[in-house]
Amino acid sequence: EPEVTQTPSHQVTQMGQEVILRCVPISNHLYFYWYRQILGQKVEFLVSFYNNEISEKSEIFDDQFSVERPDGSNFTLKIRSTKLEDSAMYFCASRAGTHTNSPLHFGNGTRLTVT
Amino acid sequence: TQLLEQSPQFLSIQEGENLTVYCNSSSVFSSLQWYRQEPGEGPVLLVTVVTGGEVKKLKRLTFQFGDARKDSSLHITAAQPGDTGLYLCAGANYGQNFVFGPGTRLSVLP
Secondary structure: OOOOEEEOOEEEEOOOOOEEEEEEOOOOOOEEEEEEEOOOOOEEEEEEEEOOEEEEEOOOOOOOEEEEOOOOOOEEEEEOOOOHHHOEEEEEEEEOOOOOOOOOEEOOOEEEEEO | OOOOEEEOOEEEEEOOOOEEEEEEOOOOOOEEEEEEEOOOOOOEEEEEEOOOOOEEEEOOEEEEEOOOOOEEEEEEOOOOHHHOEEEEEEEEOOOOOEEEOOOEEEEEEO
């Protein structure tokens, strides 16, 4: 069964450094998402992406964050200058369409640790 | 802002017992999904409910969507240790976004 893949599985970085988290969504899906989950807390929406542009973003997704689909397969999340509070699991998800029966398919996440 | 609440937050039961967990909101959702998440992994979809009052069964799991499409329940019959995990509900608004509840952490003891 097709799946969403994320790399790396774990990223350790120093405060102030830039990180890029990578995702390969399911190939025929059109809608792409990033969520994060701080340890022990709820899954929080960051951003959705469709047709090569951001369609929705949350308050968390400030100007330190950006997303890109550099080619036909990858979907990346960049954090320009990481802060300690950015430490979390970051999940990429994709979705075939936006009709009500179309579920989100999640990757296994990247654990980001900012020191 | 749409919010989903889940109860109970934690649940520890013995193998063979039945349980129900709840997902509630003051907002109406176009659909609601239940996921199970295991440590170090992403959420895995269990079911999507769309119609108010809808009931779906997945083996020993029964999902119900409230008539007003604001709440949902998950009932597990004869729980097994393999059911252990974090159960998340997620509501779809009429846009593209999903709002997640905080989850119910279930532990089924052998």
